[in-house]
Amino acid sequence: xxxxxxxxxxxxxxxxxxxxxxxxxxxxxxxxxxxxxxxxxxxxxxxxxxxxxxxxxxxxxxxxxxxxxxxxxxxxxxxxxxxxxxxxxxxxxxxxxxxxxxxxxxxxxxxxxx
Amino acid sequence: xxxxxxxxxxxxxxxxxxxxxxxxxxxxxxxxxxxxxxxxxxxxxxxxxxxxxxxxxxxxxxxxxxxxxxxxxxxxxxxxxxxxxxxxxxxxxxxxxxxxxxxxxxxxxxxxxx
DNA sequence: TGACATGCATAGAATTTATATGTATAATCC
DNA sequence: GGATTATACATATAAATTCTATGCATGTCA
Numbered sequence: 001x002x003x004x005x006x007x008x009x010x011x012x013x014x015x016x017x018x019x020x021x022x023x024x025x026x027x028x029x030x031x032x033x034x035x036x037x038x039x040x041x042x043x044x045x046x047x048x049x050x051x052x053x054x055x056x057x058x059x060x061x062x063x064x065x066x067x068x069x070x071x072x073x074x075x076x077x078x079x080x081x082x083x084x085x086x087x088x089x090x091x092x093x094x095x096x097x098x099x100x101x102x103x104x105x106x107x108x109x110x111x112x113x114x
Numbered sequence: 115x116x117x118x119x120x121x122x123x124x125x126x127x128x129x130x131x132x133x134x135x136x137x138x139x140x141x142x143x144x145x146x147x148x149x150x151x152x153x154x155x156x157x158x159x160x161x162x163x164x165x166x167x168x169x170x171x172x173x174x175x176x177x178x179x180x181x182x183x184x185x186x187x188x189x190x191x192x193x194x195x196x197x198x199x200x201x202x203x204x205x206x207x208x209x210x211x212x213x214x215x216x217x218x219x220x221x222x223x224x225x226x227x228x
Numbered sequence: 229t230g231a232c233a234t235g236c237a238t239a240g241a242a243t244t245t246a247t248a249t250g251t252a253t254a255a256t257c258c
Numbered sequence: 259g260g261a262t263t264a265t266a267c268a269t270a271t272a273a274a275t276t277c278t279a280t281g282c283a284t285g286t287c288a
Contacts, residue, residue: 007125143266160246160247
């Protein structure tokens, strides 16, 4: 999984998926590509890793799936972010920010105001 | 484990331990307290979680242990950051920063220059 | 026709992790 | 003195998670 540790990938996976869906409905294959692009190729998700996450998020009612069609007629399973998912994303971002602040604090660097 | 997800705790554990040791030698019990303080009580490590991490880091030659004594004469196992550990910490911080940048990018917020 | 990209899904092996438990000593409180 | 709490390290094992391989199916392109 590239140079990024398993733990780091695991910790960021859910916020990433929810963030991507916040920008608009998407589907598994496209999400994997978006993550690759977003990371400049440093994060390569296996599909066998993403689908269980999507299913889990759907079961948690954070996202909602529906079948759609690609331009060529092939079917795709799209996911839409639900309100609960938006809220959860905020929580996850806060938590990430907290840990980030911890690491910065002990690194001895001036914390960034954003 | 407080409000922070397991994954987030796992992803930050190694950089935190190495960062703490970078500020000076320390030992298990104290590290747990330092993490609690650093997080304002939001991250509570169980000792049964930390010791295996310390042992792993020692086996990886990133840190080195030695027995010392507390003021009252009780023995303590201290850990010192080795050069390889300093290098690894840099790598981990870079990787963390990369993922942080990804999350910020997709959040649509101006990245902070620090 | 064969190869490759797109696209979804899951079983089960393999790994990881949490928790309970064990040991021991010092300090504190009643 | 006796009980309790804080300090301090350690690990076995039950429980949970996760990775990987595999399967299926269709469209495109050479």
